Amino acid sequence: MKHLIALLFLFFTTILLAQTKVSGEIKDEFGEPVAFANVIFKDSNEGTISNEEGRFYLESDENYSTVAFSFVGYQTKEITLGQRTTYKLVIVLEEEASSLDEVVVYSGKQSKKNNPAIDILRKIWENRRENGVKKFKQYTYDKYEKLEFDINTIDSSLIKSKIFKGMEFIFDQTDTSNITGNTYLPIFINEAFSKVYGDNLLKEEKEVLEGNKNSGFDNNNTLIAYLKDLYSEYDVYDNYLKFFDKAFTSPLSRTGIDVYNYVLLDSAYRDNKWCYNIVYYPRRKNELTFKGDFWVNDSTWAIKEINLQASKSANLNWVREVYIEQEFDVLNDSIFLITRDYFMSDFSFRKKEEAQGIYGKRTTLYNNYAFDVPKEKKFYSGQVDPYQYEVYNRPDDFWEERRLENLNKDEKGVYKMLDTLKTVRRFKTLYNVGSVLASGYYEVNNFDIGPVFSIFGFNEAEGMRIRLGGRTYFSQNDRWRLEGFGAYGFKDNRFKYGISGKYLLDRKSRLIVFGGNRRDVEQTGASLTNSTDVLGRSLASSSLVSVGANDRLTRINLSTFGLEVEPSKDFNVRLTASYRTLKSATETFSINYKVFEDGVDTGAVRDEIKQPEIELSFNYTPGRKTSGYGVERTVINTGQFPTFFLGYSKGLKGIMNGDFDYERLQALYVQPWNIGGLGRLYSTVEVGKTFGQVPLSLLNPIPGNQTYFSVYNSFSQLDYYEFVSDTYASVHLQHNFGGRIFQRIPLIRKLNLREIIGFRAVYGDISEENIALNASNIVYKSPEDIYWEWSVGVGNIFKIFRLDFNFRGNYLENPEARPFGVTGTFQFVF
Known part of the structure; x- marks a missing residue:
């Protein structure tokens, strides 16, 4: 946490990529916040969930004119947007009157009995599967990983402050988070491309790093490795997910019904697979839990998509926000292989929305799966020189061919911006102070x-x-x-x-x-x-x-x-x-x-x-x-x-x-x-x-x-x-x-x-x-x-x-x- 920097809030609308943005808070008729309400652009699958204070932020690259707000037990409300960017909305949801045929209304604490969402959850437990690659004798795949470190919540007073005198050009690279709505400034990016080989019979796995590209500082491998460890590998089917040396209860765990409320919200096709959409949120505050939703297939009972956002009241220091997205693809109509894993953390000394902080983001993409191609045991035990100069100095065409996700405009600008920043004398002074505190x-x-x-x-x-x-x-x-x-x-x-x-x-x-x-x-x-x-x-x-x-x-x-x-x-x-x-x-x-x-x-x-x-x-x-x-x-x-x-x-x-x-x-x-x-x-x-x-x-x-x-x-x-x-x-x-x-x-x-x-x-x-x-x-x-x-x-x-x-x-x-x-x-x- 020695890398946290005190900064405030600003929007640079002239360089933002999103076409539609909306934020605000959702309340009930008595002025109480409605937590975990659904916010969605009408006639789309793009949406989010309000936090524990009823606040929300949603953006899209598409143009939308209507936003729908809903939560079980309340009437759905639609708002027409007068402009592409609409902030500080106050949405009041009215309680839904019971119909004549006595429909069951879920609100607040959800019952564990006669709850269709929990019936589906039990199906997931019964059909729980290991990671898709574990179903084969051998496997190999490409792995592309991008780590990003961003300063967030920036305002004009900070830009004009003496501490950044001579470094004002760095603020040309600001962007807005589609998770929190906060403005952020990328300060370094690390890209890595690897080939992963595994043999389930030999119980061996080997990851061969083929390329690594740093922005920022030449010697930031320790920080990169530290971030990778914070965002360690995890399996959403496990009972507990380990992040930041803490064990969070997974919403898919067998103990989940004791700490989460579940609501069956929707059903629809997701990539030609009929899936159920389940929303979940914590039963109690201060526990290491998440809120979010997941889509589960109706025949294999495997997860197709899942979103996890850590509860703001979780007993976790220095972390204001944790957000995870995972996407899976289907092989042979039965085996789901992970294709995308996104993990974002918002580090801050305080959890208030206006507090300053730093984002740490990891995006991992998987591709080119191949199976049952054996390799000799000595392949896995053989050692290579752990530091190869060419791996860390690949040309641009290497990355153009192997990036599984293109860099956006701001990410591309970070490489150039940091090369310039390192020549600024004032920045060198700030860097030296931070280095003393860290080392x-x-x-x-x-x-x-x-x-x-x-x-x-x-x-x-x-x-x-x-x-x-x-x-x-x-x-x-x-x-x-x-x-x-x-x-x-x-x-x-x-x-x-x-x-x-x-x-x-x-x-x-x-x-x-x-x-x-x-x-x-x-x-x-x-x-x-x-x-x-x-x-x-x-x-x-x-x-x-x-x-x-x-x-x-x-x-x-x-x-x-x-x-x-x-x-x-x-x-x-x-x-x-x-x-x-x-x-x-x-x-x-x-x-x-x-x-x-x-x-x-x-x-x-x-x-x-x-x-x-x-x-x-x-x-x-x-x-x-x-x-x-x-x-x-x-x-x-x-x-x-x-x-x-x-x-x-x-x-x-x-x-x-x-x-x-x-x-x-x-x-x-x-x-x-x-x-x-x-x-x-x-x-x-x-x-x-x-x-x-x-x-x-x-x-x-x-x-x-x-x-x-x-x-x-x-x-x-x-x-x-x-x-x-x-x-x-x-x-x-x-x-x-x-x-x-x-x-x-x-x-x-x-x-x-x-x-x-x-x-x-x-x-x-x-x-x-x-x-x-x-x-x-x-x-x-x-x-x-x-x-x-x-x-x-x-x-x-x-x-x-x-x-x-x-x-x-x-x-x-x-x-x-x-x-x-x-x-x-x-x-x-x-």
């Missing part, structure tokens, strides 16, 4: 300064801390990258630094060599699964505010060198050699350990550890989506895919004066779950064991949290090093109901709050041999009785903040145990 880095030629959000920090060892860093950045497809930082603590008067480099040796297998060195202060007990990221740093050691004394910090000097490779998609193998020295960073915290020789305590005590280590790790993230083809990639769908991690570490004694010989096994499993209309669950399981005798700094402290931030995978009511183990197993569960409970409470419904519950537990143990090494001021204690916590939270406070109320379940007898605490976090989520 956290300030661009200076081919070097990024940042991250700007980590400049200031505080801890007991360093006091106030200042950190400045940067990285090389030529493009997101860089084969190499250097990164570093320098930091200074005003309490310990010490300079810290870190530097790392990595190089992509082979793009197909993603073979990468990396290395670096860091001298810093670290909270080593902030996580169970260890990281050898040379520039990694935990929030725990740099939080400006903490609970109690955050003095259990370690000075670390870490050097790493390694290789990583991706032998198959989403599967990463990493081999790392590291050397680190560890020493306490404060006088009140000790990591001292006793020196044993041949199993005998020598009486000597050391306060510094020198430890070389070899680590082999495997990371599998099926379903992860990334952007970029360089040494670093941006993950697009963060938090939407499972993660499987397995790591083996070997400590080397005697090599480079290494102090300890040990082995460590660690495993991690993270899984997000969409539970239909009940919200979203995050689950994490971690297990690990260290074999061999090791001191405190090489053990696994159970990760506490002494900050006021809600940190997932930590224990909010534990202090750092309160529990220490060499064997552990932990589970974390966090469920966000998405407002399903709050939306049923009238007094707080409009606040769109979201309820969150959490549970976390850990078992740990520690050997007598490791206890014997202890010479620190930490008393070793493991959660052998399974330590546990629970929490309840309220999210979406002012749309950006979440509060968690955390309760400690046991071990309340521990010194300075915290039975209750409050943590919070800022979240920019839909």
